[in-house]
Amino acid sequence: MNTDAFRSSISPASYQRAAQEDRCGPRTRLAIPAQLRASGGRGFRTFVQDLSISGFSAAAINRMHEGQLCWLTLPGLQSMQAQVVWWQDCTVGCAFTELLSPIVHDDIVARYRGDEA
Structure with missing residues (x-):
């Protein structure tokens, strides 16, 4: 397979579609206290409601718009x-800009599900 042709067929739109529509990573329902900041705005406290290696959902009282960049800060992580x-x-x-490491994902899930020993 020509890897250049393969790479050129992958776009941010295809990543978003895979991350949200195909749900390429299993989603885990949690309640994680976090900080969310929209581009050009102030950060606010939130709770992440579900998490996968490709994205998350969280509480956001103020309307956020499709395509808007944001930054999520989970406890103990950048x-x-x-x-x-x-x-x-x-x-x-x-949808995360870069996939979350499966190791980091599993650690977060264990911590907030109470699976940690």
């Missing part, structure tokens, strides 16, 4: 850039 895919009824769904 801010992660994401893009708003949808907003409805004070909940925002976002």
Whole structure:
């Protein structure tokens, strides 16, 4: 397979579609206290409601717009850039700009599910 042709067929839009429509990573329902900041705005406290390696949904009282960049900060981690895919009824769904490491994902899930020993 020609890898250049393969790479050129992958676009941010195809990534977002895979992240949100195909749900390429299993979503885990959680309640994680976090900080969310929209591009050009102030950060605000939120709760991440579900998490996968490709994205998350979180509470967002103020309307966020499709395509808007934002940064999610989870306890003990650096801010992660994401893009708003949808907003409805004070909940925002976002796709991470870079996939979350499965190891980091599993650690977060274990911590907030109470699986940690």
